[in-house]
Amino acid sequence: MKAGKALWILAFVCLIDAIGFGIMVPLIYSYGKQFGVNKTVLGFLTASFSVAQFFAGPLLGRLSDRWGRKLLLVACLLGTAAGFVLFGLAGSLVVLFAARIIDGATGGDIAIAQAMIADISSGKDRTKFFGILGSAFGLGYVIGPAAGGLLSRFGMSVPFFFAGGLSVLAALLSIFFLKETNGGKKKDKDSGVNSFSYRALIEVIKCPVVGPAVLSGFLLTTAQIVMLIGFQTFCADALQLSPTQVGLFYAGFGISGIIMQLAIPLINKITKARSVILMVSTIICLGALIWAGLISTMVPFAIGIGIYGLFNGLRNPMLNAIIADHSKAGEEGELMGINQSYTSIGQALGPAMAGAAAAVSLHTPFFLSGALMLAGLGIVFRLKTQESPAGKN
Structure with missing residues (x-):
């Protein structure tokens, strides 16, 4: 597919990811207090996402090298959507942690989007393409907190459902409008997991x-x-x-x-x-x-x-x-x-x-x-x- 079309779809994916993160930042503490989150627990809750992402990110990236980017990107976006919805439906502290871990474990969408940019770009325009992705992130970080604050007026769970809906939208756009960028490379489905250490x-x-x-x-x-x-x-x-x-x-x-x-x-x-x-x-x-x-x-x-x-x-x-x-x-x-x-x-x-x-x-x-x-x-x-x-x- 043309690099321009793929670039803008991937930029939108990054924008949605950043909006979701931005929505979470100002609300996670006030929302979580009803389930027993204090300042100490908040640190662990925040870290649970990062730790899950630390271990899952390279594996998901490796699988995208073997099985193709599009499949893994869609799976990650749907996993992020599930994490947000579960967070909004949480009835206990355990569910809050489960939701953040799910989101972190499927948080390889950004790494996969970056790998797709590497697939479709040449050396001369690569920094420009990554700059556009970075701009999408920056815009999402600006929009997210404001959107979270406005939507919370309709209920504390509403912003998380909204973020989940955006992730589903990004998954649908990827399914229908984004073509595989790694199709010309060797895929070894039988060794995808075993080849990663x-x-x-x-x-x-x-x-x-x-x-x-x-x-x-x-x-x-x-x-x-x-x-x-x-x-x-x-x-x-x-x-x-x-x-x-x-x-x-x-x-x-x-x-x-x-x-x-x-x-x-x-x-x-x-x-x-x-x-x-x-x-x-x-x-x-x-x-x-x-x-x-x-x-x-x-x-x-x-x-x-x-x-x-x-x-x-x-x-x-x-x-x-x-x-x-x-x-x-x-x-x-x-x-x-x-x-x-x-x-x-x-x-x-x-x-x-x-x-x-x-x-x-x-x-x-x-x-x-x-x-x-x-x-x-x-x-x-x-x-x-x-x-x-x-x-x-």
Whole structure:
């Protein structure tokens, strides 16, 4: 099928996934309190999704390499829908955990969508395609919390049913309008499961280019989550912003990243070296974080966070393109799944690390995020020395 058609369907899948995640974020605690969720349990409930995704993502990606992307993508979307509906129907804490685990275990749709982008794109347009996927994510993260807040007025379960319905819609669109992108590659249905070993989660770190890309992505994602938690507490307690103002501030942060992702074709006219773009953007983000941690007034803080949000938008498109460029034929799904696994663990560790840092001071999360980003920058330097200037296609 034409790359453009597939790209926009996959972008819509990513948009729906991000909307669902965004819907969950502001409601999970208030909804779960009626079933006994407190701040401690909330951490475990949130982590259950990430842990399930950590183990399931690479396996689902590997199966998509063997059995085809479309089948696994549809299965993951339907699993996500089931998780949301079960969450909305929950009558106990056990059911809440079961729903989040189901959603996490079938959360390979993003890795599969990324593998499909790798299938249909060549080296020259790969970052642009991943940038469009990233923009869809960013837009979903902006829309999701607002949609969740509005729909909750009709009942606390309504937003979760809505998210489940969106996932079903994405599955139907994939069934009827998305063609298989992995059809020309060898599929070994009998060895799909047996050929995958969880040792690959460790072994991939040793691989040239791909290993540093995955590891730097993990560190930079964790840094972002720590920053976002610190951002919320700083806005509420230091700047005395209302929840509505914090939400608008967060939306502006998300929109700035979308703008940068859409500007990737222009950036590529300056340089096509993805590791260089990643390195420069990481340095700028590090400086913005240090700035945000040193000041205490609204306008300078907003400038620092705005700069961070703008250049942080380049991270995922560059890393995903680098991983896709250096993946062996037939292994794109597995590697994208492994990358998603490390991202999910960063998303699980970030809140706990940010909470501990915020207990020291409202500024500490920004410095902790900066330390993680500095470590990630060291890995990016290593990545730059290993990356070849041209993609594999």
